[in-house]
Amino acid sequence: MPTGPETPRWIKAxxxxxxxxxxxxWIDPSRAVANALVTxxxxxxxxxxxxxxxxxxxxxxxxxxxxxxxxxxxxxxxGECIEIGDSITATFLPAGxxxxxxxxxxxxxxxxxxVTGDYKRRPDxxxxxxxxxxxxxxxxxxxxxxxxxxxxxIEREIARLRAGRDANPDRTILVGAYALGKAQRVIAExxxxxxxxxxxxxxxxxxxxxxxxxxxxxxxxxAPVSETPRGDLKGQIVIxxxxxxxxxxxxxxxxxxxxxxxGWMRVRQRAVxxxxxxxxxxxxxxxxxxxxxxxxxxxPQETWIxxxxxxxxxxxxxxxxxxxxALDLVGREDEDEAA
Amino acid sequence: MDRFARLLTDLIYTRARxxxxxxxxxxxxxxPDPDRGWALAGLTGEIDFPAIKAGIVRALIQERVDPVLxxxxxxFVGDTAETxxxxxxxxxxxxxxxxxxxxxxxxxASASRGxxxxxxxxxxxxxxxxxRFALLKLATGELRIGVSARLAKTAFAQAFGVALDEVxxxxxxxxxxxxxxxxxxxxxAPKPDISMxxxxxxxxxxxxxxxxVIDLKEYAAEWKWDGIRIQIVSAGGATRLFSRGGxxxxxxxxxxxxAFDHEGVLDGELLVRGTHQGGGAASFNALQQRLGRxxxxxxxLTAYPAFVRLYDILLDGADDLRRLPWSARRARxxxxxxxxxxxxxxxxxxxxxxxxxxLAELRAQARETDIEGVMLKRRDSAxxxxxxxxxxxxxxxxxxxxxxxxxxxxxxxGKRSSLYSDYTFGCWTAPEAEGGVLLPVGKAYSGxxxxxxxxxxxxxRKQTTGRFGPVREVEKSxxxxxxxxxxNPSTRHKSGIAMRFPRISRIRRDKPANxxxxxxxxxxxxxxxxxxxxxSKPQPN
Numbered sequence: 084m085p086t087g088p089e090t091p092r093w094i095k096a097x098x099x100x101x102x103x104x105x106x107x108x109w110i111d112p113s114r115a116v117a118n119a120l121v122t123x124x125x126x127x128x129x130x131x132x133x134x135x136x137x138x139x140x141x142x143x144x145x146x147x148x149x150x151x152x153x154x155x156x157x158x159x160x161x162g163e164c165i166e167i168g169d170s171i172t173a174t175f176l177p178a179g180x181x182x183x184x185x186x187x188x189x190x191x192x193x194x195x196x197x198v199t200g201d202y203k204r205r206p207d208x209x210x211x212x213x214x215x216x217x218x219x220x221x222x223x224x225x226x227x228x229x230x231x232x233x234x235x236x237i238e239r240e241i242a243r244l245r246a247g248r249d250a251n252p253d254r255t256i257l258v259g260a261y262a263l264g265k266a267q268r269v270i271a272e273x274x275x276x277x278x279x280x281x282x283x284x285x286x287x288x289x290x291x292x293x294x295x296x297x298x299x300x301x302x303x304x305x306a307p308v309s310e311t312p313r314g315d316l317k318g319q320i321v322i323x324x325x326x327x328x329x330x331x332x333x334x335x336x337x338x339x340x341x342x343x344x345x346g347w348m349r350v351r352q353r354a355v356x357x358x359x360x361x362x363x364x365x366x367x368x369x370x371x372x373x374x375x376x377x378x379x380x381x382x383p384q385e386t387w388i389x390x391x392x393x394x395x396x397x398x399x400x401x402x403x404x405x406x407x408x409a410l411d412l413v414g415r416e417d418e419d420e421a422a
Numbered sequence: 423m424d425r426f427a428r429l430l431t432d433l434i435y436t437r438a439r440x441x442x443x444x445x446x447x448x449x450x451x452x453x454p455d456p457d458r459g460w461a462l463a464g465l466t467g468e469i470d471f472p473a474i475k476a477g478i479v480r481a482l483i484q485e486r487v488d489p490v491l492x493x494x495x496x497x498f499v500g501d502t503a504e505t506x507x508x509x510x511x512x513x514x515x516x517x518x519x520x521x522x523x524x525x526x527x528x529x530x531a532s533a534s535r536g537x538x539x540x541x542x543x544x545x546x547x548x549x550x551x552x553x554r555f556a557l558l559k560l561a562t563g564e565l566r567i568g569v570s571a572r573l574a575k576t577a578f579a580q581a582f583g584v585a586l587d588e589v590x591x592x593x594x595x596x597x598x599x600x601x602x603x604x605x606x607x608x609x610x611a612p613k614p615d616i617s618m619x620x621x622x623x624x625x626x627x628x629x630x631x632x633x634x635v636i637d638l639k640e641y642a643a644e645w646k647w648d649g650i651r652i653q654i655v656s657a658g659g660a661t662r663l664f665s666r667g668g669x670x671x672x673x674x675x676x677x678x679x680x681a682f683d684h685e686g687v688l689d690g691e692l693l694v695r696g697t698h699q700g701g702g703a704a705s706f707n708a709l710q711q712r713l714g715r716x717x718x719x720x721x722x723l724t725a726y727p728a729f730v731r732l733y734d735i736l737l738d739g740a741d742d743l744r745r746l747p748w749s750a751r752r753a754r755x756x757x758x759x760x761x762x763x764x765x766x767x768x769x770x771x772x773x774x775x776x777x778x779x780x781l782a783e784l785r786a787q788a789r790e791t792d793i794e795g796v797m798l799k800r801r802d803s804a805x806x807x808x809x810x811x812x813x814x815x816x817x818x819x820x821x822x823x824x825x826x827x828x829x830x831x832x833x834x835x836g837k838r839s840s841l842y843s844d845y846t847f848g849c850w851t852a853p854e855a856e857g858g859v860l861l862p863v864g865k866a867y868s869g870x871x872x873x874x875x876x877x878x879x880x881x882x883r884k885q886t887t888g889r890f891g892p893v894r895e896v897e898k899s900x901x902x903x904x905x906x907x908x909x910n911p912s913t914r915h916k917s918g919i920a921m922r923f924p925r926i927s928r929i930r931r932d933k934p935a936n937x938x939x940x941x942x943x944x945x946x947x948x949x950x951x952x953x954x955x956x957x958s959k960p961q962p963n
Contacts, residue, residue, distance in 0.1 A: 230487065231495045231508040329833075329840040349508070350499050351434055351555075358840075360435050395494045402488065 091194050093171065096410040101198060106168040110187060110198050120173055122200025123184035124263055139175055141183025141298050145263065148290055161211060178202040179213035180367050181264030182295055188216060196220040204373045208271040209300045221383035226368040227346050228396040234346060234370040240363045241276045247340060247361045252318040257339035259325035262287050264367050266322050267295045269344050270302045283308045283316060285323035313337060329358055375399060423549060425453055426461050426523050427556035434567050442569060446577030457523040459599025464560045466571040468598055471530045473538040474561045479506055482543055486511050503558035510554055513547040520548050530561050582607035587624045587807040590668060594621035617740050618658040622668040623687055624807035628797060628814035635778050641798040643773040643781055646816055647731055648794040649693040649709055656685050674715045675728050681766035684758055689734040694726045731770045732759055736805055744805035795819045821905040822947055823927060825938045827860055828900040831882040832893050834867060842882040842894065843867055843875055847902050849944060854936040860898055861917040863944060869925030901930040901938050909947040917941050919948065
């Protein structure tokens with residue numbers, strides 16, 4: 084625990100998540116609680132079984148789709164401020180990570196704490212852009228917090244995906260992408276690059292793509308793989324969860340080219356180990372330069388670092404006399420990273 | 423360098439052999455001399471920059487980035503060259519454009535210990551990430567990208583429509599960047615003359631004898647010895663020994679090379695004379711003591727004297743005999759063998775058998791550890807490189823078998839990457855009822871049909887009890903009949919034994935796991951175990 088006098092007593096980092104002990108509320112708790120503020124819908128942040136869930140409308144829709152409707156709580160719009168007790172207010176600000184993702188600004192008697200959840204700084208046609216805001220304590224993620232991670236422009240990666248498709252007219256281009264967020268971003272970026280053909284979906288993708296479209300994210304023509312003769316999928320782009328890439332399901336496709344859209348693809352051995360032929364470095368997280376630039380831009384008095392490679396970011400902060408500490412939260416991993 | 427960097431990246435992400443071959447062939451065709459030659463030298467491991475050491479690369483990056491951040495990154499990536507290529511900071515001043523492969527090679531080759539860091543840094547500044555990765559791999563000589571020298575030569579042959587055998591034959595007489603080789607392959611020059619250079623010629627290999635019955639009037643029979651197949655080449659006053667893959671192993675067997683005093687190319691089996699075995703050929707294990715040594719201590723030369731049992735002759739002086747029938751080459755070989763040093767060379771004797779049935783009987787009775795089986799050679803066969811159908815057969819002894827229990831499985835590679843196709847199996851330390859446990863005794867990834875593979879894959883998926891990275895532990899319930907050529911004692915394995923060439927011969931769904939074999943049963947199959955078994959009959963205390 085940090086010892087500085089400015090560390091407020093009304094927020095505590097517990098193994099199960101960030102806790103507001105004076106009112107018994109939690110932020111992104113990993114177990115079921117009575118009152119939860121949720122930054123976004125990924126499984127390591129949003130769990131089922133909570134009593135009240137306060138989140139953006141899109142995040143609550145995602146929770147409804149995955150776990151069933153929470154019995155209580157409500158939708159919070161970006162910029163909206165809610166009072167949650169003990170003079171604490173919560174304001175939801177866009178985080179730019181996936182549809183509905185938010186940073187949560189907690190304020191009490193002039194003290195400002197921002198929980199970023201997961202975030203990125205690059206434009207994404209499927210969600211609102213990250214809005215930096217001043218604060219005393221910045222609680223940041225650190226998924227890609229090593230200097231080797233610098234994400235290339237997404238246009239370059241989408242061009243590589245399309246080149247891979249053009250070079251393999253007899254094979255299916257099978258793109259492994261997280262069902263929430265990455266899949267829809269890849270589709271939307273393909274559309275932005277001028278690709279207007281049908282994009283085929285693994286069954287696990289359909290409901291989430293429908294949800295995005297209900298929230299006004301245009302994804303163009305989509306169709307399920309299950310209703311298509313396999314031979315018709317030669318030279319087509321199919322999107323599936325990363326875990327389906329080497330599955331029995333994938334074996335039925337015509338000689339698939341395994342692609343994975345992930346920030347981890349920056350490291351060749353990672354890609355080779357997961358049997359990837361076409362690695363696409365596409366991440367919904369900040370890269371190293373964006374993480375460090377955000378800390379400098381927000382300039383908090385103290386930085387708390389959650390899930391990821393916190394060692395490197397802690398060292399970076401220490402070298403610049405920036406107060407920082409690592410939080411030990413359980414279960415914070417990229418959704419479906421096992422692929 | 424861009425094109426070479428792209429080649430390396432594409433090769434890393436291409437699993438299929440044919441895909442790799444196509445990428446390499448395109449490169450060798452498209453890229454001009456001498457870049458392609460240097461690239462080929464890099465891929466075949468024939469390039470060395472004495473001044474460039476791994477330590478220099480680490481020192482360079484630590485001068486440029488925070489050493490703690492480098493160490494953390496290196497731990498995550500697991501490869502220094504890749505980590506450096508990803509972290510190298512953009513140069514502050516203006517730099518010249520990316521160097522070509524030849525320019526990079528020339529600069530690296532001219533570097534001394536004093537200038538190595540500056541030379542390498544100057545090159546890295548001029549390259550992008552993929553280029554830096556390729557340069558560092560080339561400079562440190564550790565490509566490790568899943569391309570063997572053989573695959574690179576095969577791609578060369580495919581690229582220019584020349585015979586791989588000819589490429590192999592010329593290869594050992596050529597030096598990077600192989601200008602003569604490319605000139606010949608592209609039709610710009612005649613085939614280089616290598617008659618005065620001691621170079622490797624591709625071996626003639628045998629196919630396994632399946633169910634055929636062989637007419638011994640047409641085929642000669644000799645023993646198949648369990649040593650190392652080698653080629654002895656003497657030309658222009660120098661003698662070299664080559665292994666089956668064309669690797670020069672002269673340094674490990676200087677006694678044999680020195681004893682050879684006949685210009686020409688001979689084919690034979692390298693064996694070690696084990697004094698403890700009455701002067702006969704010792705087992706393959708004894709030979710392992712000599713392999714892979716750059717210098718051989720005198721004590722080893724005395725304890726494990728090597729000799730060659732001659733099979734065939736390819737060239738006698740400059741006289742190429744490979745088109746002659748086997749019987750004519752054999753006559754020539756017998757004449758030469760008589761003039762060679764008897765302690766280092768003998769000739770592999772023919773087996774006298776009237777009929778195939780009599781030969782089968784002899785084969786069944788042969789129990790010497792250095793005999794692997796029988797070779798059958800068509801009497802009129804020319805010396806054809808590779809495995810030509812119907813000319814030579816190997817007829818191995820019946821394999822040994824044991825019933826083992828499947829313990830762990832791992833996914834295969836390439837086409838089999840979605841299937842659990844590598845199996846680790848074990849035998850009991852004692853009967854299960856007496857508290858015995860299973861210990862791994864071997865690993866196999868062949869011997870089963872496609873149908874059986876599917877079944878095994880699904881068994882593994884359904885019966886998984888633990889996961890360790892890529893390895894799955896399974897319920898210890900499935901008995902596999904495993905075939906193997908021999909069992910040797912091993913200190914590397916907990917079970918104390920190691921199988922040679924294990925493969926799955928049958929899936930024994932009918933057999934309960936507790937009826938699988940004991941490790942002791944396998945131990946008795948080793949040569950030492952067989953002897954110990956005789957000596958350790960129960961004795962009164």
